[in-house]
Amino acid sequence: MPTPAFLVRLMQYRGLSRSVRIGPEDSECLAFATELRAAALEGRLRAVFTHPANELAGMVRKGPGGKVIVPAQVALARALGLITGTADYLFMMCDSSLAIEFKSKNGSMTEGQKDFRDWCEAMGVPHHVVRSAEGGLQILRDAGVLS
Known part of the structure; x- marks a missing residue:
C-alpha cells in the first residue's frame, strides 16, 4: 500500500542548520x-x-532588575494550553x-x-x-x- 500523501507531508524534515x-x-x-x-x-x-513545543519555555529570560520577560509566543502558548513539564x-x-x-x-x-x-x-x-x-x-x- 502506498504511503498517504498527508503522511509524507507531515513527516518532512529538512534538517538543522550547521550553526545549531x-x-x-x-x-x-x-x-x-x-x-x-x-x-x-x-x-x-x-x-x-x-x-x-517545550523549548518555548527556554525563551523566558530575566530582564533589567531581575524582571521576568515572557515573549508573546510563550505567553500565547501557555494561554492556549501548553503545560509546564509536558x-x-x-x-x-x-x-x-x-x-x-x-x-x-x-x-x-x-x-x-x-x-x-x-x-x-x-x-x-x-x-x-x-x-x-x-x-x-x-x-x-x-x-x-x-x-
Whole structure:
C-alpha cells in the first residue's frame, strides 16, 4: 500500500542548520524523531506522535532588575494550553496513549516534569523516562506500536 500523501507531508524534515549546536539529550531526541519519521512512512509505527513545543519555555529570560520577560509566543502558548513539564513525546493510539520524557545520562526531571508524570499516572497514561533513542524505541516495541 502506498504511503498517504498527508503522511509524507507531515513527516518532512529538512534538517538543522550547521550553526545549531545541540546537547546530548537533544541529540538522542533527534535520533529518536528520525526513526519515528521513517517508521511512520514505512507503516511500522501504529500511533500518532508529537513533540510539544517545550523549548518555548527556554525563551523566558530575566530582564533589567531581575524582571521576568515572557515573549508573546510563550505567553500565547501557555494561554492556549501548553503545560509546564509536558513529556518530550506524546503518542496516541486508537485505544491508548503514552508519554516519553528524554533525559541526558545524568539529567533529572524538573518539578513540572514530575507533576506531569504524576498527572499521567493518575489518569492511567503510561509515562516513561528514557536516556537514549534506543530506550524510547524499545518502549514503543514493548507497547506493540512499533515493529
